[in-house]
Amino acid sequence: MTTLAPEAPYVPPVQEQPDVPVVLTPGTSGPDRLFKLILLASGLIVTVILGAIVLYLIVHSWPALHQSGLGFITSDDWSPPSSFGILGALGGSVLIALVALVVALPVSVATALMINEFAPVRFRNWLTGVVDLLATVPSIVYGFWGLDALSNYLYGTTVWLDHHASFIPLFRTPSVATYGNSIFVCSMVVAIMIIPIITSITREVMSQTPRETCEAALALGGTRWGMLNDVVLPFSRNGIMGGALLGIGRAMGETMAVLLILSSANTLTWAILGPKGLGSISALIGLNFEQSPTITQSALTLAGLTLFATTLLVNLVARRVVSRSDRKKA
């Protein structure tokens, strides 16, 4: 380095006006306040709608709750206007959702793994689109297809399960073995409908798996399945659980498939293969609400409130579980 140039004498800058910093305060000017108010209002509209739903359901279900007391949730005797036991229908909603989940969960996890880890990269986007499309097909089309086609396809399965697997209580049929549109068929349709939900959430969580850990597993000589089993699946366990819960929530609220396929008998039974399985709450409302007298409508609203509360709870827990898995990776 050469010698530095001799330092120039310091000339203070000419100051005609003192330097006043410009105060940048986004969000506090008049128009900004108005803008924030509009935003807040539209956010509140959504909240108000939810509040109104809860309020209206509570107010309109009050007469039935007053009449039956707690009996509505502990009895499965649905014979309005004297008795409003919704345990049968609630049990039906839960049973349909659980059977659907048993089928949908492994299939969804497999699909998520396939899209993320097995399929060629250039098909990945396309396959995600196909799964999304599965979620977009209207539920009435699924229900109609289940009624018209799937119940025929599954007829042999039902007979076979009844003959060979009836040692499992779930597969026992009522004494008169007529197989038809059963909870089993219904659950299969619902399973198809919740597969995209579980798959997309599972896939999203799986794609967050740190690549270095995966590569480390492979570099240590692990097989691909070893990597998936020991790294990806444990990492995304929370996401899978959250996805499963969201699937349950969706399955419990599903109306049209149950309405079309099940001829409902609202007593509690665990025979999923019989023709008269349980209905579900949503199907009960959809079928009977309009023709019913006021007090029965009130009871149906009470059933709706129960369903609403249950799905709300399940959804909140599911979101919490999924977001916890988000936080873990962060």
Add this chain to the structure above:
Amino acid sequence: MSTTFEPGPAHRGTPETPASADRPNRRQRIPRGMAAELGGAAASSFALMWLIFAITDPGQSAFGFFVCWLLGFFLIFAIVAWRLHGVLLMKDRLGTVAVWGGSFVALLPLVVIIIYVIIEGSQALFAAFPHFFTADMSQFSGQTPIGTAGMGAAIVGTVEQVALTTLFSVPIAVLAATYLNETRGAMANFVRTVVDSMTGTPSIIAGLFVYLFWVEPRGVNGKSGLAAALALTVLMLPFVTRSAEEVLTVVPGSLREAALALGAPQWKVVVKVVLPTARTGLVTAVILGIARTVGETAPVLLTTSASAHFNWNPFHGIQSNLPLEIYSLIVSPGTNSTKVAWGGAFVLVLVVLTLFTLARILGSSRTGHRSSPWRRLTRQAAPS
């Protein structure tokens, strides 16, 4: 093979380690010989089960045979892989087979349903071609020929109701999404939780709510296209809000900071920078929301009814729509009703597929770059 990690120069390429041992262990996409193992296991399991079933119980159902064949296949494949490659590779291959099989099971129904809808539905659709789209149901009674049926009234209803729904929900949804994304605080988190839980609301509850809130107080005149649109709004609003919020998070923060640094007030930043940048994504979110809403049946079940006649006015009188018309055809007796219902389902699936494809095409052209000022400047400067 030596596993030492000392980088001694004598170690590299010494004669006692053959050159082949140092070759990188490339992973093959399909392991060699796997196809033969798979085919062999499938065939031998099939033969074995055929034998067993022929001896024990000839009158078995196809499904039982299929299940046993599948189990046998897994078992034989496992044994073959284990004997040939050891336990680790056996697990790998079984896992691979299970993943592919599972995803096949997941995606099969979509293909089957779409083919089924096309086959069953085209009959009614093309029985008297334009008639199906232009006529109403007044000449059709379940026993009359399929050609007399028409979905015109239902299509009109669906179009008007979905247009109203979009009108109601999209402005609020976009503003609410902006609120969620552009402001911080406990209130925003609370609203986000509310929107999340509303996304999971059973659709029948939306119908029930609008029935209690809107239809019942109005008595006989309560049911209308407007009531149906309100019920659909309860479903569409949280859905579009959530996906719009997701779109807005993709807008790079540097754009916002640049606008703020230039002294723009926040509303200008949102209106002139954030929303235009996310425009295509927002349109995609709206189209997806419409595609979801078009086919919803449960909310409109209580808020309007299927009707045989045209009703162009969504604000007065019962106005039919596509899903409801399909539902009423399914449950009505009559040999031809089911076929006409499939025709309606075909139209519905066609609409949904078109909207979905549109959304995908729009969504795949990424917007974030296109509106970037740097790109715009360089494009203008380019001689072409």
